[in-house]
Amino acid sequence: MNHGVPDGFAPHFRKSGLTDPWEPLFSRNTGDAIVIGLRAGPAHANSRGFVHGAVITALADNAMGLSCGLALDGASGLVTVGLSVDFLSTARLGQWLEIRPVVLKSGRNLSFCSATVQADDTLCARANATFRAFMPEKAPAS
Numbered sequence: 001m002n003h004g005v006p007d008g009f010a011p012h013f014r015k016s017g018l019t020d021p022w023e024p025l026f027s028r029n030t031g032d033a034i035v036i037g038l039r040a041g042p043a044h045a046n047s048r049g050f051v052h053g054a055v056i057t058a059l060a061d062n063a064m065g066l067s068c069g070l071a072l073d074g075a076s077g078l079v080t081v082g083l084s085v086d087f088l089s090t091a092r093l094g095q096w097l098e099i100r101p102v103v104l105k106s107g108r109n110l111s112f113c114s115a116t117v118q119a120d121d122t123l124c125a126r127a128n129a130t131f132r133a134f135m136p137e138k139a140p141a142s
Helices: 051-072
Strands: 026-029 036-041 077-087 096-106 110-119 122-134
Touching: 026 051, 036 051, 051 077, 051 096, 051 110, 051 122
Parallel strands: none
Antiparallel strands: 026 036, 036 096, 077 122, 096 110, 110 122
């Protein structure tokens, strides 16, 4: 079953205990970003039947961090040091939710990213994040 998944998306490669209840999640690598998508269902909803802001926030953080990681050669990981999300409209059950990151700057220590979140073709949120990269220690010269 394809869950109404647009072309180019495959099952999301990054699994975690936080996102497991929200499966199935999908992603596509554009070369510059990791776009994450899902078909909104009951596991994503708040008591009003809208996609919960925490789901949107966590997935935006995930997509932006993975996108920043694409540009960092040799980084062993990234952690979020700043994250803001503005909710512009609601995402509803049954809609295709898509997080579209844009890496603004990727540096050896800090990376900056923004993302838009679309519910079908309606802009429902925007996010901005800063990430700190963990680079492997260089071996001492002998």
